[in-house]
Amino acid sequence: MSLFQILNGLTFAALLFVVASGFTLIFGLLRIVNLAHGALYLFGGYVGYDVATRTGSFLLGGVGAMASVAAIGFALEQGLLRFVRGNELRQVLLTLGVAFVLKDLALVIWGGDSFTVPIPPMLRGGLRAFGVYYPAYRLFVLATGIVLFAALWLLLNHTRLGALIRAGVDDAEMVEASGVDIRRVLLITFLLGSALAGLGGLMGGAFLSLYPSADAEILVFSLAVVIIGGRGSLVGVAIGSLLVGLLNTLGQVLFPELAYFVIFGPMAVLLAFRPLGLFGRAA
Numbered sequence: 242m243s244l245f246q247i248l249n250g251l252t253f254a255a256l257l258f259v260v261a262s263g264f265t266l267i268f269g270l271l272r273i274v275n276l277a278h279g280a281l282y283l284f285g286g287y288v289g290y291d292v293a294t295r296t297g298s299f300l301l302g303g304v305g306a307m308a309s310v311a312a313i314g315f316a317l318e319q320g321l322l323r324f325v326r327g328n329e330l331r332q333v334l335l336t337l338g339v340a341f342v343l344k345d346l347a348l349v350i351w352g353g354d355s356f357t358v359p360i361p362p363m364l365r366g367g368l369r370a371f372g373v374y375y376p377a378y379r380l381f382v383l384a385t386g387i388v389l390f391a392a393l394w395l396l397l398n399h400t401r402l403g404a405l406i407r408a409g410v411d412d413a414e415m416v417e418a419s420g421v422d423i424r425r426v427l428l429i430t431f432l433l434g435s436a437l438a439g440l441g442g443l444m445g446g447a448f449l450s451l452y453p454s455a456d457a458e459i460l461v462f463s464l465a466v467v468i469i470g471g472r473g474s475l476v477g478v479a480i481g482s483l484l485v486g487l488l489n490t491l492g493q494v495l496f497p498e499l500a501y502f503v504i505f506g507p508m509a510v511l512l513a514f515r516p517l518g519l520f521g522r523a524a
Contacts, residue, residue, distance in 0.1 A: 244373050246490050252379040254486025255386025256445050260459055261466040261478050262393055263437030266430055269473030270406060273322060273431070274329050277336040278438050279460030280343035285310040285439025286446035286455070287351050290358045293443070299361040306439040313343070314435025318428060344456060353453050358446035382444055389437075390479055397475060406430050462489070469508055471518030480519060 260282055267275045285306040293302030317339060325331035364378040397403035405426045408415075417423045442451070445459065466485050470477025485504055492503030511519070 244371060245375065246494055247487070248370070248373070248375055248379070248383075250487035250490035251483070252383045252448075252486075253489060254482040255383045256441060256449075257459075257462055257466055257486055258386045258479055258482040259389060259444060260438055260441035261463040261482060262389065262475065263434035263441070264463045265467050265470075265473060265475065265478045266434035266437070268467060269471075271427055271430060271434075272329075273326075274332040275317075275322075275336045275434075276333060276460065277317065277340040277343065278434075278463060279456035279458075280340040280347075281310045281313060281435055281438040282442040282445070282459050283451065283453075283456035284313065284343050284347055284442070286358065286442025286451045287347055287356070289439070289443030290356050290446055290451060293358055299359070299364075299443075302358065303440055303443050306443040307436040308439075310439030310442070311432045311436040314432050315428075317435075318431045340456065340460075344453065348453055351451075355450045355452040356446065357448075357450050358443055360447050376448075378447060382448070385444065386482075390475070393475055402426070402429070465504060465508055467518075469511060469518055471520040474518070474520035477518055477520035 260278075264275070264278050267273050267278065288309040289302040289306030292305035293299050296302070317336075321335055321339070322332065325335055360378045364381050366377055367374045368377045368380060369375075370380060397406065405421060405423070441459070445451075445455075449455070462485055466478055466481035468481075469484060470479070470481030484507075488504045488507065492499060492501070496503055
């Protein structure tokens with residue numbers, strides 16, 4: 242595999258990390274099985290596309306994507322998920338239904354055409370990196386993934402909010418007894434995870450495009466990342482994103498007819514020996 246293809250794998254891994262980090266906050270830390278995460282990615286991408294094209298600002302597109310998906314996440318968590326907390330089967334059915342509703346709503350609003358989010362002028366063209374000429378926007382996605390990993394790691398491990406999130410997941414009643422509104426803390430975590438899905442939709446829409454089935458594809462990849470890395474582990478999500486991104490590129494280049502097997506075959510072998518993933522731990 243050439244250096245160019247390795248960079249493709251790394252940039253795709255960075256995009257997966259942006260989406261899957263939000264997924265692991267909700268699925269791994271909060272123990273909420275949110276199968277609407279892929280639909281949130283797609284919806285955020287569409288909203289970001291609209292804002293970016295109307296205003297000419299990629300930054301405003303990102304703000305619009307994150308804000309709109311966070312608002313949907315608020316309605317989902319407060320209006321529906323609060324009634325099925327602790328019941329994973331009901332969460333699966335509920336969020337799957339929400340995903341279908343959001344997907345059909347997007348189809349009504351934006352139709353079935355494929356859209357590409359406009360790349361800002363400063364990120365168009367290419368740069369020479371590691372001896373090869375490579376698209377500047379993809380390098381921006383790679384840098385964003387690295388910065389986001391550092392920011393989330395600091396948030397979860399070196400801030401009071403991060404400590405409250407981890408404590409609330411382990412023993413919410415004890416944290417609430419100490420005078421902390423743990424429901425608000427967990428709601429903020431859910432909104433952050435949803436907003437990251439919207440940000441991923443905007444970033445992915447600039448080089449993967451947005452189309453009606455993109456939500457299912459990104460959800461499958463995100464599930465693979467979280468399962469391989471271990472639910473609730475940020476480092477696991479980073480490692481899982483790298484493995485899935487590179488294996489996906491390797492599969493498309495060397496074994497196009499077995500592209501999914503190249504990812505999910507090793508995942509099945511891994512889970513046979515480590516059922517909780519590389520960095521997962523029992524709830």
